[in-house]
Amino acid sequence: MSKKFILLFFLSSLFAIGQTKKASKLETYTSRKEIYEIKYNPEKWILTETSDWDVQFHDKYNLVNAYFIEYDYFITDKKLKSTIEDEYKEFGKIKNLKITKKKINDLTVNYFECELDYNDMLYKYQGFIYNGKGGSIQMQYGAQAEALEQNQDIIDELNNGISIIK
Template sequence: MFNKFILLFLLSASCMIGQTKTNSKVDTYTSRKKVYEIKYAPERWIRADTSDWDVEFHDKYNLVTAYFIEYDYFISDKKLKSTIEDEYKEFGKIKNLKIYKKKINDLNVNYFECELDYNDMLYKYQGFFYSGKGGSIQMQFGAQAEAIEQNQALIDELNNGISIIN
């Protein structure tokens, strides 16, 4: 009985040590209208301000890029397909566009996935549109197909970092 108690103590102590090591620093990006925030781990995502998007993130290896923008208008479900196609038309024609409903935190979003053959390389894009307070927002991830597949957990982590500011 005493040996079982010691074993239980050691197991619980090792779990507690593991929990303290996984606590990492979290930074927050607040949207320009102060409606949304994105919490992210700076050791995995590097933030860069751009002129075309409100904010841009790169993974630490610079394989996956994430873009966020807040629009001053609403993008209807009927216009989603044409909006996505317009974004990529200067790079080529997108293929295998899928749009579906998905819940991210408390947001019911229109999630999309597509492919683009650009300079004989296959790129994959995914992300979502959400229409809410003050207009619409878009979060988009892009990379070579292999990088998207290998970094899906990292993409999901950043997606799950977005929320509405109360």
């Protein structure tokens, strides 16, 4: 009887080990001024270097793009709306621009959301601008409206991965 119990315990332990989810290994991007870092899951986000932004991410299906930049100046609340509008002017006029204060980790950011009709398709953008040590930073996400809505969970996850290096 005790041999059967030991065998049963051993088999159930193997089954339990096989059922445990493998923890995702996070990778870290460090900003060029080494003030901020972004922890991200490489199974969900692919990092690429870009010439227009410090770094670009895209989801594994290449539907949502995320862009991060560290500016050498501050973007004041007074200039926030015009700065965001200027970023999209070559693609068309943005509409439904909403800017709110939001807390991401220990950072109080100016979070924005907007829409843009481009080539008869509706695109949605969201992101934030934060004025902190060394200037401003911006994180921005963009995709067709349906893709952005369906991937809000991984957007929130990437947002929550940003922090100040202490």
